[in-house]
Amino acid sequence: MTGAGEILLRAEGLRKSFGGVQAVRDISLDITGGTVFAVIGPNGAGKSTLLNLMSGIYQPDAGKLTFSGVDMIGMPSHRRVRHGLARTFQKIRLFKQLSVLENVLAGFHLHHQIPPWQYILHGAAFRRDRERCRDDAANLLAFVGLKPRAHVPAGSLSYGEQRMLEVARALATAPRLLMIDEPAAGLNAAEVEALLGRIVALRARGMTVVMVEHNMDLVMRIADRILVMDYGQHLFEGTPADVQAHPGVIAAYLGAEVR
Ligand SMILES: Nc1ncnc2c1ncn2[C@@H]1O[C@H](COP(=O)(O)OP(=O)(O)OP(=O)(O)O)[C@@H](O)[C@H]1O
Numbered sequence: 001m002t003g004a005g006e007i008l009l010r011a012e013g014l015r016k017s018f019g020g021v022q023a024v025r026d027i028s029l030d031i032t033g034g035t036v037f038a039v040i041g042p043n044g045a046g047k048s049t050l051l052n053l054m055s056g057i058y059q060p061d062a063g064k065l066t067f068s069g070v071d072m073i074g075m076p077s078h079r080r081v082r083h084g085l086a087r088t089f090q091k092i093r094l095f096k097q098l099s100v101l102e103n104v105l106a107g108f109h110l111h112h113q114i115p116p117w118q119y120i121l122h123g124a125a126f127r128r129d130r131e132r133c134r135d136d137a138a139n140l141l142a143f144v145g146l147k148p149r150a151h152v153p154a155g156s157l158s159y160g161e162q163r164m165l166e167v168a169r170a171l172a173t174a175p176r177l178l179m180i181d182e183p184a185a186g187l188n189a190a191e192v193e194a195l196l197g198r199i200v201a202l203r204a205r206g207m208t209v210v211m212v213e214h215n216m217d218l219v220m221r222i223a224d225r226i227l228v229m230d231y232g233q234h235l236f237e238g239t240p241a242d243v244q245a246h247p248g249v250i251a252a253y254l255g256a257e258v259r
């Protein structure tokens with residue numbers, strides 16, 4: 001995978017307001033390829049909004065954003081996916097009636113190898129493409145531990161399984177950078193360990209991961225860098241050890257949360 005050790009995503013002076021609320025105020029960051037970058041901060045700090053700006057759900061009021069040197073400003077979400085940016089959402093967004101496998105297949109629609117007209121003219125190419133997608137989807141389900149559940153409706157999965165399915169679906173777009181918004185929310189301790197293992201495995205393969213997360217134990221164990229936000233602002237950025245040693249961060253956020 002290209003980009004390991006280089007700046008993959010760069011934000012400069014990002015701003016986003018909703019009415020009178022300055023959700024993101026002047027956020028700048030550099031995310032190095034092949035690392036886990038965590039964003040923490042109290043409820044309403046602007047973490048999800050920052051992810052929404054990175055993924056193109058929202059466009060910033062001001063600031064610059066480049067991914068792999070390509071200007072992302074003005075680019076809609078679906079085109080950013082083609083550049084290698086994928087994400088999950090804080091609120092789970094699965095097709096609950098479709099099977100687990102079909103949910104992952106839905107993630108592939110942005111990544112087909114053949115142009116749409118060939119689906120009509122060349123049935124064989126379509127079948128080959130579909131078989132390849134099913135194989136890839138099965139591999140992704142095995143990766144997140146859901147292969148035995150491939151044919152059940154997504155809505156029948158436990159909450160933790162649904163979160164892992166969202167990760168598999170995001171991975172189906174073959175991203176270089178994966179953004180996950182509160183992946184550990186609602187997971188039990190064993191599921192958090194499984195999630196941690198999967199993120200470590202992705203990083204070992206060269207994937208870059210941006211993680212918004214309230215589970216400080218998980219963040220401190222896995223993040224290479226941590227950005228602390230408060231009231232939309234950059235409060236501090238550093239390694240887990242730097243963050244734990246920073247008095248302002250402890251006062252503003254960590255005091256109540258770190259065990
Ligand atoms: N679409 C929107 N319209 C109006 N206000 C919004 C919108 N999205 C976010 N906000 C506001 O922006 C601020 C930051 O919200 P955001 O969801 O980014 O916080 P967060 O750090 O992700 O919080 P949490 O930890 O609770 O998920 C909040 O005051 C929120 O109410």
Ligand SMILES: [Mg+2]
Pocket residue numbers: 047048049090
């Ligand atoms: Mg949020």
